[in-house]
Amino acid sequence: AAGVIQSPRHLIKEKRETATLKCYPIPRHDTVYWYQQGPGQDPQFLISFYEKMQSDKGSIPDRFSAQQFSDYHSELNMSSLELGDSALYFCASSLSLGEGTGELFFGEGSRLTVL
Amino acid sequence: AQSVAQPEDQVNVAEGNPLTVKCTYSVSGNPYLFWYVQYPNRGLQFLLKYITGDNLVKGSYGFEAEFNKSQTSFHLKKPSALVSDSALYFCAPYSNSGYALNFGKGTSLLVTP
Numbered sequence: 001a002a003g004v005i006q007s008p009r010h011l012i013k014e015k016r017e018t019a020t021l022k023c024y025p026i027p028r029h030d031t032v033y034w035y036q037q038g039p040g041q042d043p044q045f046l047i048s049f050y051e052k053m054q055s056d057k058g059s060i061p062d063r064f065s066a067q068q069f070s071d072y073h074s075e076l077n078m079s080s081l082e083l084g085d086s087a088l089y090f091c092a093s094s095l096s097l098g099e100g101t102g103e104l105f106f107g108e109g110s111r112l113t114v115l
Numbered sequence: 116a117q118s119v120a121q122p123e124d125q126v127n128v129a130e131g132n133p134l135t136v137k138c139t140y141s142v143s144g145n146p147y148l149f150w151y152v153q154y155p156n157r158g159l160q161f162l163l164k165y166i167t168g169d170n171l172v173k174g175s176y177g178f179e180a181e182f183n184k185s186q187t188s189f190h191l192k193k194p195s196a197l198v199s200d201s202a203l204y205f206c207a208p209y210s211n212s213g214y215a216l217n218f219g220k221g222t223s224l225l226v227t228p
Contacts, residue, residue, distance in 0.1 A: 109157075
């Protein structure tokens, strides 16, 4: 079965650079979520989108932005990168609450290292 | 609002023994509760959920959880632990917004041979 696809899987950037992560949800899933998990930390919810509109906002820094496109894929843009942004970034997708049962399907993550 | 607490940072169990990973919840209204597992350097995987219905919920990999309203608990259990069950386990509520799951502090399960 198709899963959530994230790219790139690994990314190395310098401080103050910009990075873009991509997420392709499971077909028919219309809701996308982004999470950040630092080393030894719990996953922190950043932001989510439903039908291309932001649906919920978590602890996403102002330097980060995200959007969901017409084909439902999503991109997380991170600017002015800091050392503390080094983390595993997960994307998850789900059916909308009215259609699904609330469970999230996670990708394998994109590991960002900021030097 | 819905929130959960996992009182144990780590649980150690010998292979073949039963395991329990604890979760208590605090909700207003009907709780929607989930268990997820995370293996090292992998994404979280859904194990099971409680929405309504039977208090005993069966999930993936032989896990089950019992919803106990009087004790406001939703403990994860397995009759016989495997070494491959060693992972990080998260209990999570569904937010009132209906979309986001906030994963709090998980519990690290270590199953020793």
